[in-house]
């Protein structure tokens with residue numbers, strides 16, 4: 431069988447385009463919300479790959495030249511502001527990633543702790559999530575100014591905490607987008623969960639097969655000659 435490899439953000443963007451919350455929207459951006467942040471960009475119904483396949487490294491856009499050092503070695507990347515590590519560091523500093531001697535629990539547990547704290551009105555968490563939401567909107571506005579998407583779908587932890595993040599993010603996006611029609615762009619939380627990338631991979635195989643059914647016929651077992 432032919433084997434293809436792609437990254438999680440590109441595949442999740444395809445899944446959103448084919449069967450997710452923004453299905454059929456030909457101009458969309460998908461953002462993974464993990465400890466780091468990646469992007470998948472669909473323009474005119476096609477995945478944008480760039481000359482070498484490295485488009486979508488949006489987590490490493492520099493948004494704060496005086497900011498913290500990123501895992502990539504640069505300073506002030508977007509993911510140092512909006513990645514889960516940034517939110518945990520501000521909202522629950524005693525549990526921050528990278529503390530010496532601290533166990534590294536499942537990120538899902540920390541997101542659940544955050545959701546519980548936010549629901550009960552924890553002030554420090556509320557302030558931290560508002561700050562992250564603003565940075566999310568600032569980065570989103572760069573993408574909106576560049577690509578003019580109709581929708582920015584947020585996945586991973588962004589989706590889990592969407593009700594607290596999105597009002598701040600949307601507000602900031604609207605303020606910073608230049609062209610008035612582009613300001614219609616809205617953030618929407620993914621509903622595909624952590625299965626988004628694998629669903630996108632499956633949709634890629636299905637569309638390849640529709641484009642060229644012979645790829646499957648060529649791999650069917652041959653009759654054994656007598």
Ligand SMILES: [Zn+2]
Pocket residue numbers: 489490500501502503504507
């Ligand atoms: Zn970086």
